[in-house]
Amino acid sequence: MASEVDNLISDFSRFYILTILYEKPAHGYSIISKFRKRLEREISPSLVYPFLKQLEQKGLVKHTVKPVGEKERKVFELTEEGRELCTKLFKRFANLISVAIEPSLEICAHCGCKVYEGGYHEAIDGKETTFCCKHCAAAYKQEKNLVGKTLR
Numbered sequence: 145m146a147s148e149v150d151n152l153i154s155d156f157s158r159f160y161i162l163t164i165l166y167e168k169p170a171h172g173y174s175i176i177s178k179f180r181k182r183l184e185r186e187i188s189p190s191l192v193y194p195f196l197k198q199l200e201q202k203g204l205v206k207h208t209v210k211p212v213g214e215k216e217r218k219v220f221e222l223t224e225e226g227r228e229l230c231t232k233l234f235k236r237f238a239n240l241i242s243v244a245i246e247p248s249l250e251i252c253a254h255c256g257c258k259v260y261e262g263g264y265h266e267a268i269d270g271k272e273t274t275f276c277c278k279h280c281a282a283a284y285k286q287e288k289n290l291v292g293k294t295l296r
């Protein structure tokens with residue numbers, strides 16, 4: 145149970161690191177200090193640096209070496225692809241919060257947009273899945289290589 149909470153917190157921390165990078169390019173230390181200042185909580189460099197490295201390996205982040213004070217530091221910035229991913233993530237996150245506040249709301253499993261009423265529902269992999277329209281359902285199934293059954 146404790147580790148589930150830890151996972152949740154580190155997922156949130158990663159999410160927050162992305163929001164910092166989305167604002168502007170930053171070096172590792174400035175990410176850590178912004179994180180601490182804004183959230184008033186500690187973040188371990190052993191979470192930040194490996195995460196930046198993973199993002200870089202996936203082509204979502206790139207770095208340049210720049211002089212900061214007397215030292216040279218790696219300044220990280222989101223690539224075009226990284227920015228696109230963030231835009232999607234933020235939209236999805238904002239919509240998830242709307243759903244929590246407004247329970248009648250659902251979000252499209254494919255594009256992440258809000259589905260107020262109706263929408264399009266399919267049983268996919270035995271699970272009822274909500275989409276805004278059947279085109280999103282088709283794209284979702286194609287991406288995940290799944291088949292579904294129309295519900296309503």
Ligand SMILES: [Zn+2]
Nearest residue numbers: 252255276280
């Ligand atoms: Zn959709």
